[in-house]
Amino acid sequence: MTNPLRSAVFGLVAGLMALPALAAEPDLSPEQPGRIRAEKVQAAIDLIPKDYAFVTPGKLTVATSPWQLPFGVYATDNKTAVGAEPDVAQLVADSLGLELELIPVAWADWPLGVSSGKYDVVISNVTVTEERKEKFDFSTYRQDLLGFYAPKDSKLAKIEGAKDIAGLKVIVGSGTNQEQILLAWIEENKTAGLPATELVYFDDEAARDLALFSGRADAYFGPNAAEAYKNALKDDRKLLGQFSGGYPLTAEIAVVTPKGAGLADAITAALNGQIANGTYGKVLDLWGIGTEAVTQSRTNPPGLPKS
Secondary structure (H helix, E strand, O other): OOOOHHHHOOOHHHHOOOOOOOOOOOOOOOOOOOOOOOOOOHHHHOOOOOOOOOOOOOEEEEEEOOOEOOOEEEOOOOOOEEOHHHHHHHHHHHHOOOEEEEEEOOHHHHHHHHHOOOOOEEEEEEEOEHHHHOOEEEEEEEEOEEEEEEEOOOOOOOOOOHHHHOOOEEEEOOOOHHHHHHHHHHHHHHHOOOOOOEEEOOOOHHHHHHHHHOOOOOEEEEEHHHHHHHHHHHOOEEEEEEEEOEOOEOOEEEEEEEOOOOOHHHHHHHHHHHHHHOHHHHHHHHOOOHHHOOOOOOEOOOOEOOO
């Protein structure tokens, strides 16, 4: 593998800067009194097709999956979704001059729900792929990043490529994109005669962290947002390097809308309005994932290729 890092790494330098610390434990109340709100974006409202029929008139019905912070979890009432994705949904609804109707759903159920017209949009950590673009439209709002993390007192300074994992024990999820990256790097190191890397697997998040902080593993490679959020709360780990979730290709997370419904351009304009005025950045920073911000929302950009 020739060094593809120049084009494949999203924000490595920025990612190695100090991550923002959260001021306090997150508010998980269903009322969300501190949720960041946004002003209308008239340019976005003007792009809503005149004949578009919202699921509920005057409301933006958004499906989201409460499964893990910072993306989203159930509030203290065990039925309301709260987190970064619901907050992004609020920004979009506010921008379009609509009331937000947030519907918690199982992640696997969103494609049918959008296709059948049950929801206007889905905001649930969905990556843009070429296969999905055949059935849905997309408005990007976050980089899909993976991150290498180690305990804060680790002697490791950075991981930029294959040679940096030689001789290490790295925790990774089985069957994930990040596992495939590591397996390719291991083969590269084997060809170069470098020390072997041991991959370590855990099904339980608590067991994984225990192994990492007890020294039974050197680093963890996984979705950046979840680790960045935990670090913003605890300040007990450090980021060694960030890579696109589609490595060596870039990947982005997006709002999903029905194919050809005409709503995607309005949502893209709404997001760009909030990016420009800084409100979007405040939402991501609130959940400790500001390093995953995009500088511009795009409608239906190139997605990850079909497998």
